[in-house]
Amino acid sequence: MITIDAAGMHYKELNRLIREGIANGVKKFFLENVNGQYYIGDGIKGDDVVININGIPGNDLGAFMDGPTLIVNNNAQDNIGNTMNAGKIIIKGDAGDVVGYGMRGGRIYILGNAGYRVGIHMKGYNEQLPVIIIGGKIGSFFAEYMAGGVIVLLGLGLEDYDELDSDYFASGMHGGTIYLRKKIDFSKYSKEAELYEADEKDMDFLKKYLTDYADSFNIQAEEIYKKPFYKIVPSSARPYAHLYTSA
């Protein structure tokens, strides 16, 4: 276990110390006074590495990450989990734009809200199933070109839940599943996806993740199940199959 005081430290130095620590077998890190440093957890490996972050980490938190767990005790910024392969990121606040872009595996749990372009081009592959769970609301361009994985939108504490509507919601979606706790008029957002009521199988599948999510933030799982779940799936894995003609 090591503690790094990141006050006034350049990201290059901070991340070098983390990489060096992992190389030396350190499993637990406490980063104090983090203030906007980019790339924390970028490209690091090791399923048993846990990095606790106090302060607000900068962009590209956990980019290309492959296994470790990052726990942010505050808000976080943009590009969280960019092209992440495995691992877990827990944000005990709000997240910025572009969460989980091109993410292929691992989990991202956000207690509060997330910004624009969440889950763009998220993809699943074999046993790798990326999962993002967002407690609050989201911005526009949500799940654009989504190709795989699972995103759960909880909208906890949002009375009428209208704020879950996002312009260009799931446009170009061609894989994966979105779960949400509100029946939205989805047809006005995406021609490429459809909305159904979540069935027992869906709820069984979700249980593991929702329990883990609730545990991560010390919230009551019952709260989450108070409203029924709906799911959004793509109409086709080939949304643009008929777009072209060969010269």
Next chain:
Amino acid sequence: MTKSSFSNIQSEYLAIIDHNKCVRCKRCIQNCGWGTYSFGGDKIIADHSKCVACGRCYTYCPEGAISIIKNPTRIRENANWQENLVKNIWRQSETGGIVISGMGTTFKYKKYFDHILLDACQVTNPSIDPLREPMELRTFLGKKLSKLDMEIDEKGEPVLKTKMPPQIELQTPFVFGAMSYGSISLNAQKALALAARALGIVMNTGEGGLHDDLVPFGKNVIVQVASGRFGVHRDYLNSGIAVEIKIGQGAKPGIGGHLPGEKIGVDISKTRMIPVGTDAISPAPHHDIYSIEDLRQLIYAVKEATDYEKPVSVKVAAVHNIAAIVSGIVRAGADIVYIDGYTGGTGAAPNIVRDHVGIPIELALAQVDERLREEGIRNEASIIAAGSIRSSADAVKAIALGADAVAIGTAALIVMGCHVCGKCNTGNCSWGITTQRPELVRRLDPEVYGERLYNLISAWSHEIQEVLGAMGVNSIESLRGSRERLRGIELTDAELKALGIKHAGL
């Protein structure tokens, strides 16, 4: 919306069989990826509508019994309503689709390389004979420092204090352009990898991930990161000699790409890390790059993930304001900028983009080199020029216009038998290059074509040494950006100005 299968479009080519010569060996049936030929009981029958003039059948006909001719029955000639325009109207009215093609544009735009002449020594300074004197072609791609810090050690010897930025060492100033596994076959990629290793140059994965079979070639591979992030993970970034962030491509600036689901078989699925049968959609932009600052962020995200050990290249298409764009890319921290001209090739692009968007590499290159020099940052990044380098002459001219190295894409495929039929998008390539059909891929022998690629690049390198010698310089370094050694012919003042060269005679 197809109500009738009747088409106005007549066969472009006729596959004519000389039945007196034909021995009915059926090799043509087997070789044609398009299904043009069948056996009619006593003779070979050709369905002309399927022929694309890819040249496979007559190359492999043991009796020379096949001729492919342009269909003499053609649409009335009309300089305004040209045949391809009329046919595209029919195609689109019959299908409602966007017209797409493979390969670079077929339009007859001016080729500036063909209007540039090289200099040579006569009397006043001696030429050099490359057959007996050393002629250096070695090229290092990467950031070059503007100053080096030295210190004196205990023994009083000077030692370099500055940590040198990572470089790609090329034995000759060529690289193979980015062509993904998916757009081309694994055997085609293997041929490129074998040649790259033998030549001491590099190939480029394109946006298709790195197949396990190519991992041992890592030192000769640039791995690409594009908007779909296919096959991109930490180990992938670290498995090549450098990482390339692809923003744009000369054949289709500003748009993304779709590898259709039918091409995503088990092996491609594994390499791209996506499920079998889904479309592999690369969005038009990277959704984490909406500005130069964002580009910088991704460049450094890659550098962090690779511990600053790999040069990062940024590939862009040559577009109108390319000089300012490249200046931004260099300032964003790129070690290499790959500029792809509008005649560059592709696996598939909408014709409207392929034929009408972008600018020639020659003009882009001259402007970029000029701009970076003016700003004092030319040393900060190397430049790779691409977009139909057709010969060693094109390569030499590109380097004199300011490139550090050139990329070869289409020419490398031509080595493998490509006849530039432009149907890469269909996946039926009879030569086993732009197809994933196992019976077609199998016929492309990586060893054979790896050797031929080696031969081509070696021959081109010798030719470059010849002209360097003729110009009286003994290193490619001495020609780089040396536009004084170029003259224009049949060019307007505006064109000469854009190229930064004088007219011949001046």
